[in-house]
Amino acid sequence: xxxxxxxxxxxxKLGEVEVPALxxxxxxxxxxEYIAIMGPSGSGKSTMMNIIGCLDVPTEGSYFLNNxxxxxxxxxxxxxxxNKEIGFVFQTFNLLPxxxxxxxxxxxxxxxxxxxxxxxxxxxxxxxxxxxxDRIHHKPNELxxxxxxxxxxxxxxxxxxxxxxxxxxxxxxxxKTGEEIMEVFEQLHNAGNTIILITHEEYIANHSNRxxxxxxxxxxxxxxx
Amino acid sequence: xHLLTLLGEYISMAWHALKAHKLRSxxxxxxIFIGVTTIITIFTTIQGLNEYVxxxxxxxxxxxxxxxxxxxxxxxxxxxxxxxxxxxWNEYEKLVEFSKEADFIAPQVFSMKVVKxxxxxxxxxxxxxxxxxxxxxxxxxPEEGRFFTELxxxxxxxxxxxxxxxxxxxxxxxxxxxxxxxxxxxxxRVVGILEKKGTMFGQSWDNYAxxxxxxxxxxxxxxxxxxxxxxxxxVSRLEYLKDETKxxxxxxxxxxxxxxxxxAINQQDQLTxxxxxxxxxxxxxxxxxxxxxxxxxxxxxMNIMLVSVTERTKEIGIRKAIGAKRKNILxxxxxxxxxxxxxxxxxGVAFGFAGGNLxxxxxxxxxxxxxxxxxxxxxxxxxxxxxxxFYPAWKGAKMNPIDSLHFE
Numbered sequence: 001x002x003x004x005x006x007x008x009x010x011x012x013k014l015g016e017v018e019v020p021a022l023x024x025x026x027x028x029x030x031x032x033e034y035i036a037i038m039g040p041s042g043s044g045k046s047t048m049m050n051i052i053g054c055l056d057v058p059t060e061g062s063y064f065l066n067n068x069x070x071x072x073x074x075x076x077x078x079x080x081x082x083n084k085e086i087g088f089v090f091q092t093f094n095l096l097p098x099x100x101x102x103x104x105x106x107x108x109x110x111x112x113x114x115x116x117x118x119x120x121x122x123x124x125x126x127x128x129x130x131x132x133x134d135r136i137h138h139k140p141n142e143l144x145x146x147x148x149x150x151x152x153x154x155x156x157x158x159x160x161x162x163x164x165x166x167x168x169x170x171x172x173x174x175x176k177t178g179e180e181i182m183e184v185f186e187q188l189h190n191a192g193n194t195i196i197l198i199t200h201e202e203y204i205a206n207h208s209n210r211x212x213x214x215x216x217x218x219x220x221x222x223x224x225x
Numbered sequence: 226x227h228l229l230t231l232l233g234e235y236i237s238m239a240w241h242a243l244k245a246h247k248l249r250s251x252x253x254x255x256x257i258f259i260g261v262t263t264i265i266t267i268f269t270t271i272q273g274l275n276e277y278v279x280x281x282x283x284x285x286x287x288x289x290x291x292x293x294x295x296x297x298x299x300x301x302x303x304x305x306x307x308x309x310x311x312x313x314w315n316e317y318e319k320l321v322e323f324s325k326e327a328d329f330i331a332p333q334v335f336s337m338k339v340v341k342x343x344x345x346x347x348x349x350x351x352x353x354x355x356x357x358x359x360x361x362x363x364x365x366x367p368e369e370g371r372f373f374t375e376l377x378x379x380x381x382x383x384x385x386x387x388x389x390x391x392x393x394x395x396x397x398x399x400x401x402x403x404x405x406x407x408x409x410x411x412x413x414r415v416v417g418i419l420e421k422k423g424t425m426f427g428q429s430w431d432n433y434a435x436x437x438x439x440x441x442x443x444x445x446x447x448x449x450x451x452x453x454x455x456x457x458x459x460v461s462r463l464e465y466l467k468d469e470t471k472x473x474x475x476x477x478x479x480x481x482x483x484x485x486x487x488x489a490i491n492q493q494d495q496l497t498x499x500x501x502x503x504x505x506x507x508x509x510x511x512x513x514x515x516x517x518x519x520x521x522x523x524x525x526x527m528n529i530m531l532v533s534v535t536e537r538t539k540e541i542g543i544r545k546a547i548g549a550k551r552k553n554i555l556x557x558x559x560x561x562x563x564x565x566x567x568x569x570x571x572x573g574v575a576f577g578f579a580g581g582n583l584x585x586x587x588x589x590x591x592x593x594x595x596x597x598x599x600x601x602x603x604x605x606x607x608x609x610x611x612x613x614x615f616y617p618a619w620k621g622a623k624m625n626p627i628d629s630l631h632f633e
Binding site: 080084085090095108112122155159 | 542549
């Protein structure tokens, strides 16, 4: 099992008030699954993504990633896990504006300490996989939205992570470009990657093989497509 | 390897961040620039002066003390010193008789006299009477001919030794050796010409004539106060010589135990020490002024780094999401802060050297670039960069990745 989430709760404290975001979620995800996590705002789907992405830790419960308990790690330990195991793709792309495509893709490898030459060849390789070989020295503002998201995907997969975690990856794109991006995910899935999509759009979720629906911090529905 | 890779990366990030805000970076580093320029300019100037002054002072031998009426460095009431007795011939003879420490003793007496040779005539030439040991006490060597012999001194021969400048002035196209010149109203035979000593604080040390002291006293009068130069061959005995001389003089002059000395035992050290005290004060003043502008510069850097960290909250979030640890973010901003300060430091060192050397060349002193100043300049600016950058960098490093990713 790649991901084993057991009885996870997340409670935010706003001053004196406790706001529950997840109320005991159980979820197992296998290697090479393509899964969509859905739900309306306030359903806890962002919290879910933060915890799966090791950006945050649960208040209660355990989270095993590759058989390692990551639910009680410190900030810096989580950073190492994110670097090695998780590739993020965000709705707003989140590229460094002053760095060109190549440098943006190299970034995760800088923090994992790979040498310049290895970084460069791996980043070029990743950009080739998303079809941007001819744009490696363009800065984000010289690229279209779809191209930016491809750079972000290249960055997500360059360190060869266990999970590619995509948070509304087509939310800022027109539908045609969105479809193109979904095709890229399709290819990555076929190549053996595990992909977790966070979305609230049915037609995006339909690309996946399994859909998990959240409501009020609980799993309401979990079925294969 | 990993660390070097990262360091290279941080430096390149810092460079890009500074380039992205050129004017802001330049304005920020101005405080450091001014501080370092001030410090380096004055350090360079003082060091150039040091070389000159210490070089000049070394003309006075370090293994010789001078017994005189006045101390070289007068502290307190000048009139107290004026009323002292002159050092007498009798005291000189007693010192010669009783001193065990002194290897050479040269009594010296001075006057300004008219010196003539044929048509060349100079008023007010510095004329000294001394004995054959002056050669050792004051470390002078004849360039030509010889210095006085014991016989010259015992017999009061009418001979003289000239400084090279005076010799040149008197003897335009002639060899001075063996010629007779007039000092005051008597004739003296030139037996030697001294090596060039150069100038000390603009005063020539080569424009004088020396005659045997007995001759001097007989011709110009024996009432003049003396200066007695006493020399030890082994510098480590100098303190013993001073103590012995002090004791002897107090006994000769019958000074009561509770009373102060009424003579001075001078040595090169006193002048060097005085100079060091003066420059020490100067160093302190420069240090304080420089430090103040560095503090102001540091505050400017801290301010801009706080702005920079806030502006780049989202960047921090992105970096953290893809695996940057706290120390990575901390280092990135710390190096950026050091980079800003170093640019100011580098320019400050460059302008400081230019400024200092300009001052030195205006004063006709030898110019130079000292490693010490470079280290001080870079050390200071790096230090300020670290201190000023630490808090902003730490603030960035402990940002929460989720919140910072959503910062707009």
